Amino acid sequence: MGVVHRQIGKNGSFAWDGVEDEPYRGGGTSEGSCRRVIIGPKEGSRHFAIRYFEIPPRGQTSFEHHLHDQGVVILRGRARVLLGWEMHEVGPGDAVYIPSDEQHQFENIGDEPLGFLCVIPSKEWLERILALEGTRG
Numbered sequence: 001m002g003v004v005h006r007q008i009g010k011n012g013s014f015a016w017d018g019v020e021d022e023p024y025r026g027g028g029t030s031e032g033s034c035r036r037v038i039i040g041p042k043e044g045s046r047h048f049a050i051r052y053f054e055i056p057p058r059g060q061t062s063f064e065h066h067l068h069d070q071g072v073v074i075l076r077g078r079a080r081v082l083l084g085w086e087m088h089e090v091g092p093g094d095a096v097y098i099p100s101d102e103q104h105q106f107e108n109i110g111d112e113p114l115g116f117l118c119v120i121p122s123k124e125w126l127e128r129i130l131a132l133e134g135t136r137g
Contacts, residue, residue, distance in 0.1 A: 003043040014052055014075060014115050027062025030055060047125045055114040061106040067130065068121050072096040077114035080107045
């Protein structure tokens, strides 16, 4: 059965009922950053996750790369995003595609929190795909 998480709060709050804040740490991530898994394994999603990240003013995400693709949509704030070795400036409504294994980092360049949605495949789905690719060798 499907699940609905309603946005709660006023004035553009980016919180959802039944979704808890989790600290977002590691890899150079700024203190005070958080993430919320809006749709994921808890909701029964077997193939993907939708997460919301919030980075404090002048903060940054971790400097990282992954085996999976990512889709990011900026909801609030302004950022510089490093994709590979190219820098891009992004703001509300902008969408960013990050291919697998590409080094990336978001840097909040504004005086308000940077908030964005990030869609990734589930770990289970990714492991299945990688296993299939390994058998095709």
